[in-house]
Amino acid sequence: MDTRLFEAAQRGNIDYLQRLLTENPLILNITLLSAENPLNIAADMGHVDFVKEIIKLKPVFAKEVNQEGFSPTHIAAANGHVEIVKELMKVDIKLCRLEGRQKMTPLHYAAIKGRAEVISAMLSDCPDCIEDETDRKENALHLAVKNNRFEAIKILGDWIKDMNKEYLLNMKDEQGNTVLHLASWKKQREVLEMLLGSGTVSSGSLEVNAINHSGLTALDMVLIFPSEAGDREIVEILRSAGATRARDIIQSTISNNQTSTDNTSTPERCLSNGNNLIEYFKFKKGRDSPSEARSTLLVIAVLVATATFQVGVNPPGGVWQDTNIPDHTNSTSSSNAHFGGQSIMATTNKVGFMLFVFFNSVGFSMSLYMIYVLTSEFPLQFELQICLLAMYGTYGTALPCIAPSSLNLPVLLTTTILSSTTSALAQVARPLTTMLKKFFKDFTHRVV
Incomplete structure (x- = not known):
């Protein structure tokens, strides 16, 4: 658009516009190639007389929608220029239903901004515009409520009642x-x-x-x-x-x-x-609520940490209360050799004990990791981390102590290295699990 024409529209100077038209009668035709037209500028600034003049010269400008999805009526409605809206609707009464980006109409923008007078003017001339929906299935009343525009809500509610269109109150947006x-x-x-x-x-x-x-x-x-x-x-x-x-x-x-x-x-x-x-x-x-979900997860993580720690230091079957070191003359099998305080399960079923240690350690370490993540922004963070490390250290020290000497190294590796890397392994395995679920779901659909 010619900068002089832009200046005239911005100031609302009709005399200057007439001089420009005298110098170049096609100056308004040139603006058709531009992204804007002078009517948009005048509607934005609220120059009613200039708007009337442009409409008289080029009424087609009233129906143009710019690259941002705004027509002059959209702009005037959003800014609350009710007189300009009335003048534009004289060109075409359906301009209040003109769709822009996301199927937004001028009435929608008036509702968002709470322009009560504009809403009344539009509904007086075109009552059916109250039924228009955006691409999210929102009508003007939805938008007014979402943006806390009580005056607009009251006017829309009264019009809905007067026009016997109370079914609009039960209309649902895309979220239902x-x-x-x-x-x-x-x-x-x-x-x-x-x-x-x-x-x-x-x-x-x-x-x-x-x-x-x-x-x-x-x-x-x-x-x-x-x-x-x-x-x-x-x-x-x-x-x-x-x-x-x-x-x-x-x-x-x-x-x-x-x-x-x-x-x-x-x-x-x-x-x-x-x-x-x-x-x-x-x-x-x-x-x-995300906060409620976090609180629930934190409670679950604490319960898992408590249960796994307790069963770790008090393994199934308990611990030996005595020490038994059979000699060559003793008929007792050497497999029953044990010391007081050692796990009974570890001396009688080594494979079962190692499986128990592995799964229990995974649950314990993951629960501590969840507690760490869910409390990462809490106050006294340093002190809380010391508590978690101390608990993990206690667990890692206690389990090797109740295991026979032959299992000390496997238990130590399980409780320290393997379980401590579980959180990292879980992050790697998560996308793999998602991919496998999708594969099996697609496979099931194909079979069915």
Whole structure:
């Protein structure tokens, strides 16, 4: 675009524009080859009169979308220039539904920015634009709730009620979330009161127990992602509207299915119910809190470390309480020779004892490694690492002491070298395991 034309649009100087057109009547045609047009600049700066002049000269500019996916209407709506939006919609009433990048319309940007007057103007001239969705299946109300734009939410909610389009409240985005899910997740008590408590929405038109793709209801969103304040009031609002947790709905469905059929339950039905419960309790990224998952893993790692340490220093079968060194005249077999404090299993079943030492040491070292990783950003990190090293040293010292002299070296190597490299070996083996799982899965599908 000619820099002089850019300057005229930026200042909103109509006289300067007329002089440029006198000098070069084709100056606006040249801009068709440019990435921008003067109408975008004027719409961004809010120059209403300049916008009117450009529309009169080149109305086609109003329908152009630039490389960033913005038309003049997108830009004016996002900036809240309601008069410019009205002028542009005089060119074509459907400009408020013009799709840009990711199928975003001007109404979507107005909702994101909370431009209440722009939203009212667009809905007055083109009510159907409220149904438009982005490529993520988000409508304007989804976007307003996600961005905490309460005034925009109120206007959109009132229009939805007045136009009898309350089904839009139950529309789901690509994650299966309704506006009720989003408002609960964002802890927007005012929005929930507007939707459920003040009569804005007709009774029974809102699905308060809709389940998203993560298997959660709106009530689950509050309880699984707690905050410091306001949760109790939100839970009361939802429960008073009949909201329940997804697990209660599943259990109710299972109970209803069982009572509506014969008392004899088939294996197929039990398997189906079991799979539902397994899927529900699996960890799902985006639904379950990472901090809760870390806490759970830390508890498991501590339990494994405690169990493996305890069974390591107190091996199966216990230890000999006496010392027995048979001589040549003693009829006792030399294989029963032992010293007090040595493992009974180590002297009677050396192979079994070594397998026990190996697997127990792997579990112990991996649990300590998990504790180290999960507490890596904790305070007193140096002191915590000393504790872990001391525990590992104690374990590595205790096991060779309870083993016979013939097994001292194998036990020492197992507890120090092999088990200490388990974490590194696991990182190498993880992608190999994933590849094998994929191979067997593909192979199974082909066979079936």
